[in-house]
Amino acid sequence: MWRDAVLVCGKDLRIEARTRVLLWQVVPFGVLALILFALALGPSEVALRHGAPGLLWLALLLASVLASSRSAAIEATEGTRATVRLLGLDAGGVFLGKAIALGVQLLVLAGVLELGLLVLFHVDGGRLALTTPICLLAVAALAAVGTLYGALVAGTEVSVTLLPLLVLPALAPVLIAGERGTASVLAGGGPGRWAIVLAVMAVVYLAVGVVLYGPLEDPA
Amino acid sequence: MSALVDRVLGWTALGLVALTVWLGLWVTPPDELQGDIVRLLYLHPALAWVALYLAFGLAALCSALYLWPRTRAAKWDLLAASTVEVGVVFLSLTLVTGMLWGRPAWGVWWTWDARLTSTALLELLFIGYLALRRVPADPHTRARRCAVLALLACLDVPIVHFSVQWWNGLHQGASVLRAGFHFTIHGSMLWTLLLSFVAFTCVFAWMVRRRYQLAARDAALEDTELHAALVERRKEGVR
Amino acid sequence: MAPAVTLRSAVALLGRFPALAGVDLDVEEGTVLAVLGPNGAGKTSLLHLLGGLLALRSGTGRVLGCDLATQRRALRPQVGLLGHASTLYPELSAAENLAFGLRAMRRPASDGAVALERVGLIGALATVPSRSLSAGQQRRVGLAWLAARRPALWLLDEPSAGLDEDGRELCDALVEEAVRGGATVVLSSHDPDRVARIADLVVDLAGGVVAQVRVGERARRVA
Numbered sequence: 106m107w108r109d110a111v112l113v114c115g116k117d118l119r120i121e122a123r124t125r126v127l128l129w130q131v132v133p134f135g136v137l138a139l140i141l142f143a144l145a146l147g148p149s150e151v152a153l154r155h156g157a158p159g160l161l162w163l164a165l166l167l168a169s170v171l172a173s174s175r176s177a178a179i180e181a182t183e184g185t186r187a188t189v190r191l192l193g194l195d196a197g198g199v200f201l202g203k204a205i206a207l208g209v210q211l212l213v214l215a216g217v218l219e220l221g222l223l224v225l226f227h228v229d230g231g232r233l234a235l236t237t238p239i240c241l242l243a244v245a246a247l248a249a250v251g252t253l254y255g256a257l258v259a260g261t262e263v264s265v266t267l268l269p270l271l272v273l274p275a276l277a278p279v280l281i282a283g284e285r286g287t288a289s290v291l292a293g294g295g296p297g298r299w300a301i302v303l304a305v306m307a308v309v310y311l312a313v314g315v316v317l318y319g320p321l322e323d324p325a
Numbered sequence: 326m327s328a329l330v331d332r333v334l335g336w337t338a339l340g341l342v343a344l345t346v347w348l349g350l351w352v353t354p355p356d357e358l359q360g361d362i363v364r365l366l367y368l369h370p371a372l373a374w375v376a377l378y379l380a381f382g383l384a385a386l387c388s389a390l391y392l393w394p395r396t397r398a399a400k401w402d403l404l405a406a407s408t409v410e411v412g413v414v415f416l417s418l419t420l421v422t423g424m425l426w427g428r429p430a431w432g433v434w435w436t437w438d439a440r441l442t443s444t445a446l447l448e449l450l451f452i453g454y455l456a457l458r459r460v461p462a463d464p465h466t467r468a469r470r471c472a473v474l475a476l477l478a479c480l481d482v483p484i485v486h487f488s489v490q491w492w493n494g495l496h497q498g499a500s501v502l503r504a505g506f507h508f509t510i511h512g513s514m515l516w517t518l519l520l521s522f523v524a525f526t527c528v529f530a531w532m533v534r535r536r537y538q539l540a541a542r543d544a545a546l547e548d549t550e551l552h553a554a555l556v557e558r559r560k561e562g563v564r
Numbered sequence: 565m566a567p568a569v570t571l572r573s574a575v576a577l578l579g580r581f582p583a584l585a586g587v588d589l590d591v592e593e594g595t596v597l598a599v600l601g602p603n604g605a606g607k608t609s610l611l612h613l614l615g616g617l618l619a620l621r622s623g624t625g626r627v628l629g630c631d632l633a634t635q636r637r638a639l640r641p642q643v644g645l646l647g648h649a650s651t652l653y654p655e656l657s658a659a660e661n662l663a664f665g666l667r668a669m670r671r672p673a674s675d676g677a678v679a680l681e682r683v684g685l686i687g688a689l690a691t692v693p694s695r696s697l698s699a700g701q702q703r704r705v706g707l708a709w710l711a712a713r714r715p716a717l718w719l720l721d722e723p724s725a726g727l728d729e730d731g732r733e734l735c736d737a738l739v740e741e742a743v744r745g746g747a748t749v750v751l752s753s754h755d756p757d758r759v760a761r762i763a764d765l766v767v768d769l770a771g772g773v774v775a776q777v778r779v780g781e782r783a784r785r786v787a
């Protein structure tokens with residue numbers, strides 16, 4: 106399983122390196138979302154600083170839906186689906202490989218958005234750096250959930266409209282825990298139970314993904 | 326036999342609901358603090374119990390049975406879909422009755438406390454299930470996708486259950502049943518409340534039975550249509 | 565020796581449409597079966613069924629000792645498919661596509677370079693993104709993949725489509741080599757004369773069923 110995971114992860118990251126969809130589409134979308142949220146909140150520094158954690162995670166969530174859709178689309182054509190199935194790759198390994206590749210991309214995205222938070226929302230950089238554990242756990246959860254739900258709708262005619270409807274409610278606990286954990290750290294406290302919530306979500310969805318990806322992608 | 330079960334179950338459900346309504350509206354006293362608003366107690370918790378635990382728990386079980394190769398059968402998929410459809414109806418009623426209670430009790434139609442938020446998310450998750458079910462696909466692919474989604478959606482149910490312990494909010498805690506099975510309301514109110522759980526469970530069972538029968542008939546019709554399609558198809562070879 | 569393929573009243577659906585409506589078929593190991601038929605006859609669906617990519621709705625089927633009802637996953641690694649749709653990742657080069665597949669099958673990635681050379685894709689053609697290749701060149705990559713993998717069952721869906729005459733002769737040569745190496749080949753085609761020359765058995769598919777079975781010229785030559 107792990108060998109196949111490394112192989113699939115390498116393949117997905119190589120494809121991303123060639124196409125740079127993350128660099129030219131997903132990251133700009135995330136930054137655009139942050140700017141639009143700032144416009145919606147108004148120019149008050151107090152309001153922006155107060156709203157910053159929530160808006161960070163909202164922008165990351167929305168951009169991660171795009172990234173998940175892209176990750177699923179790599180294997181969504183009839184030909185490439187047949188390729189993966191005929192290779193006899195371990196389904197759990199394929200899931201882990203795609204989730205890890207998506208996670209790496211989401212980490213880059215999160216890094217850029219945190220920089221955006223620093224610049225656009227006047228957040229304390231030192232305290233922001235302390236949110237790294239929250240960020241890592243949340244990205245793990247986002248990657249696991251995104252990969253699983255992306256596989257659920259891949260190949261359907263309505264995947265573009267259906268994926269957000271299915272995945273965003275499932276990602277809402279990540280938004281809540283990410284926002285509250287980040288807000289707590291920025292206010293001088295610790296991540297507390299929010300880190301535990303994110304860790305549990307990441308572990309549960311990774312485990313569930315390893316078990317359910319096979320029946321989902323490869324029925325027999 | 327099946328029609329007899331439907332009739333008995335249906336009349337039983339109707340009778341129990343009627344009894345609950347009578348007891349809830351006319352027999353039980355108003356609450357000291359909340360007044361007549363407390364009568365929603367005989368609707369809201371029972372609807373929530375049926376939706377969150379019975380309907381979606383059953384959907385998860387049926388979905389797992391469908392995905393497990395040894396027990397895979399179309400009936401589990403049809404039953405899962407039926408329980409989710411009925412569950413969404415019950416969950417919608419849970420949210421509406423909750424809002425009707427919340428307005429006079431808390432002064433707001435809605436608040437973003439953990440249980441209400443999680444319940445709303447669960448409603449959206451299962452509406453997503455119904456949306457996925459309507460995407461054109463062959464029956465086995467559709468069943469497989471929906472079974473996986475139902476299991477994933479049901480991961481949210483424990484979050485609802487434990488949310489009252491995890492977060493503070495305006496929503497009632499475990500205010501009827503405390504640890505050790507000590508009931509905090511007594512007398513006719515308690516019996517009416519317990520009766521409402523039984524009544525709505527019967528309503529749920531009846532609705533799911535009828536919905537499943539409809540789905541099974543649709544599936545049987547598909548088999549008949551398949552047989553006709555096979556005959557037509559083979560004729561192509563003869564021409 | 566048991567046949568490589570045995571189908572009895574095999575029915576397979578595409579959505580709700582019965583693509584295969586009761587196919588009876590036996591294919592001996594180490595032989596070439598050609599499947600002919602008009603558009604919509606079920607040729608592609610038959611190949612996908614044999615590859616374990618399409619579910620058996622009713623009837624029975626065994627391919628390379630695997631039951632099509634319960635053992636499709638075990639069957640697939642033994643099968644190589646050259647389908648209509650490109651099976652390549654368009655962002656990766658031909659060499660990278662083959663290397664990925666070979667590593668997945670625990671085979672040396674260097675086999676891919678040898679195979680690409682065999683089909684005439686060398687230098688830049690092996691290293692540009694495969695979306696830049698022509699349809700015929702992508703077909704050649706597909707053939708290279710089969711040559712490198714050496715599966716026990718080759719499934720070729722109109723292999724000549726998009727290939728020039730050199731490509732078609734290369735394809736015929738690879739098929740002959742595979743069969744001499746013990747593999748079984750099932751190919752579909754719209755070119756009855758060509759496939760009849762290289763096939764041991766020819767079936768005409770129509771309306772999702774086998775309408776006619778004929779002995780191919782290869783069987784007569786080999787006999």
